[in-house]
Amino acid sequence: MQKLVQGVHNFQMEIVGAQRDFFRRLAEGQTPIALFITCSDSRISPNLLTQTEPGDLFILRNAGNIVPPYTPSTIGGEAATIEFAVSVLGVHDIIICGHSHCGAMKGLLNPESLKDTPAVEHWLGNAEATRRIMKEKYSDLDGERLLTATVEENTLVQLENLRTHPSVRAKVAAGKLNLHAWVYKLETGEVFDFNPLEGQFVPLSERPAAESESKLIRRIERSI
Ligand SMILES: [Zn+2]
Incomplete structure (x- = not known):
């Protein structure tokens, strides 16, 4: 705990002290670039890996992203956070970011x-589709390869769940919201982005910066 207290002290003295105007402007409101949904895992720092500042990301975290x-029976913190980001803050992008070595x-x-964590077991029921897909489609994989494939598949399953939220569905239909599935490899710092054209995750660094999923999908639809 002492590390945290010392950190807060240093933050106030060195960081806030050097950027007082920036922090004062944060009090005037927020216009985040994106809603960033990721795992609670302590090894992920959304602002660090995207090199963004306070005010840039609206963040939703839980075990397993x-x-x-x-x-009606599942409206809770996640649904409220998503609705607020989309309908009130008007974010144009939502990223679901899974990660390597996800517990x-x-x-x-x-x-x-x-068995000894019934709440976790219940919560992971929301990823039952992921478990079944792995069993049906990837029965030949084991160990690290199975875990990596599970992390990737789960971000896609959760992206589909995201599309069931009315606020998301409406904005996507109107072409005002883009959805992205990312996987962060914490041991190398690499980020992989699902490319619908290729049907696989590719390094984000290889993707043109201005490309978006909806643009890609429209291009796929035109080419069919
Ligand atoms: Zn995790």
């Missing part, structure tokens, strides 16, 4: 390891 599908995904693959 999960988005419960929108139903939640390990638990999903080994349900017997969750």
Whole structure:
């Protein structure tokens, strides 16, 4: 805890002290660039990996970067956060970012390891489709390759769940909101982005900066 207290002290003295105008402007309101949905894992720092500042990202975190599908019985913190970001803040992009070595995904693959954590077990029920896809489609994989594929597949499953949220669906239909599935490899700092054209995750550094998923999909639709 002492590390945190010392950190707050240093932050106030060195960071805020040197950028007083910037921090004062934050009090006037927020216009974040994107809603960033990722895992609670302590090894992920959304602002660090995207090199963004306070005010740039509206962040939603939970174990396994999960988005419960929108139903009257599942309206909770996730649905409210998504609705606020889309309908009130008007973000133009939502990123679901999974990551390598995800403990939640390990638990999903080994349900017997969750016996003493019933809340986690219940929560991971929102990723049941991921578990079943892995069983049906990737039964030849094991170890690290299975975990990596599970992390990737789960971001796509959660992206589909995101599309069930009315606010998201309406903005996507109107061409005002782009959805992205990312995987962060924490041991190298690499970020992989799902490319619908190729049907696979590719290094984000290889993607043209201005390209968006909806543009890609429109291009696919035109080419069919
Ligand atoms: Zn995780």
